[in-house]
Amino acid sequence: MRAANILHLGVKELRSLLGDPMLLTLIVYAFSFEVYSAAKAMPETLHKAPIAIVDEDRSQLSIRIADAFIAPHFNPPAMITRTEMDRRMDAGLDTFAINIPPNFQRDVLAGRSPAIQLNVDATRMSQAFTGSGYIQSIITTETSAFLQGHRADTVATVALNLRARFNPELNQFWFGSVMQIINSVTMLSIILTGAALIREREHGTVEHLLVMPVTPFEIMAAKVWAMALVVLTTTACSLTLVVQGLLRVPIEGSVTLFLVGTALHLFATTSLGIFLGTIARSMPQFGLLMMLVLLPLQILSGSTTPRESMPDAVQWIMLAAPNTHFVILAQAILYRGAGLAVVWPQLISLALIGSLLFSLSLARFRKTITTMV
Known part of the structure; x- marks a missing residue:
């Protein structure tokens, strides 16, 4: 019955999400307009400079x-x-x-x-x-x-034969669009799971769950798979419709392999969202926690600047963050056409980090429920 409980509770989470227009608007915006604007804005590119x-x-x-x-x-x-x-x-x-x-x-x-x-x-x-x-x-x-054309004694120069691999046209929006999808995956997976838990507490439905024959593991697992499914589906749609369709960005590697890596990444980040949701007592507190956690994760993961340009201590610390491995995996697959033989270390790292975060979040969730009883 545990698998059935997880399934039914997850369906309940999906129905609850469908009744929240603000979160639905955020999901659509993050994987459509924000991806397009991040690709086209290109603030680092010299364009029509006066x-x-x-x-x-x-x-x-x-x-x-x-x-x-x-x-x-x-x-x-x-x-x-x-x-x-x-x-x-x-x-x-x-x-x-x-x-x-x-x-x-x-x-x-x-x-x-x-x-x-x-x-x-x-x-x-x-x-x-x-x-x-x-x-x-x-x-x-x-x-x-x-x-x-005016002097015969000009000094001979060395000719540079440029070969731009993986982006032969040197288009900046190829990089910006894919990186925005990666950042949106991390952001929304944490927000949706944390908001789902806080919404249960604010509406008083957690007490209803406690009197039902369900365990904390089933409640948490249902929230994880439901919110992960939403983000995974919208990621696939954004990659197909916006990146490949509207922006005409060529994807070199296997989209299926990328989605497998995304699923493992979502296992870790949704667990992190549950953990933050147990710490915050309200949505404003959760928003402040998001600022403290999400910004360092995205800035130091390598999606904005190369990790090699960061201090060695930061590089080692960020190996414990799931999106560091997700950025490496996504860039390797989508840009360079890497296969399983190349990205398997990142897949294993995401699975291990996700298991650790899920265990810590489950322990924290059980403790939180115990104090509410």
């Missing part, structure tokens, strides 16, 4: 450099005077301002290596960091091409 040029040389080379700044990375350059440069930067009209000095072309042809001044609005941090490298590359490329 740039101004002070051309004091008025030479063929300076005009060639100015014409090289084109969309989509830059807006058409505003040709301004030196007196306008500081005023426009102060007003926030330009992120970049280039000052080409007089006699620039003549000095380049004479081999004197003249300097071009680049002013950057560093308050726009992502554009400032990326754009400076773009501008330096553009100026170097245009100057070298100009010299090849």
Whole structure:
């Protein structure tokens, strides 16, 4: 009868979720609009950056450099005077301002290596960091091409044959869309299970369950499988309809293997949601706990920045977090087409972490129920 109890209690959780329009709206939003906006926003990408040029040389080379700044990375350059440069930067009209000095072309042809001044609005941090490298590359490329037509003694350069694997078009939204799904899986699985437990306490239905012939294990297992099923289903729909369909992001590996890893990850995160739900006494408290737990999990898991750039201590500590292994698994399968022979360590790690979190949450849940009796 225990399997039947778990089944019926899980169906009850699904019916309760269908009666909560706010949570349903959150689920739909997280796996549709949020995935699309995270892919298209691309805050780390240089896109239509405003740039101004002070051309004091008025030479063929300076005009060639100015014409090289084109969309989509830059807006058409505003040709301004030196007196306008500081005023426009102060007003926030330009992120970049280039000052080409007089006699620039003549000095380049004479081999004197003249300097071009680049002013950057560093308050726009992502554009400032990326754009400076773009501008330096553009100026170097245009100057070298100009010299090849005017000087025979130009220094030979080494050609770089770029091969971008796993993302040959270097599209940023390929990365953003999949990573947003990963973050939504972690976030919603914790929220749904924790909210389900707190809702039982606030509505007084926990007392009804205590007088029924069910055990704490059955109650908790029902919440875990029901909420995990919801998140797993919406994950598959988002990956198919939004990522592959609307955004046209190619998936290299097996979606089935990815969903198996997602199921193991949900086993761990839903158990964590139950644990947090036993600590919090109300939804506002649960929201504060989510801020303390969810943000470090997502930021330090490797979904935002590479784990190798973090301190060694943080890398070791985050190996105890389930979404660290889930990020490694998802990137390997969806981006690089990895199979079971590659991701089996992550699958085992998720199973072990999930079992530990389930045991701890069950012990805490039993203790909480005992105090309510």
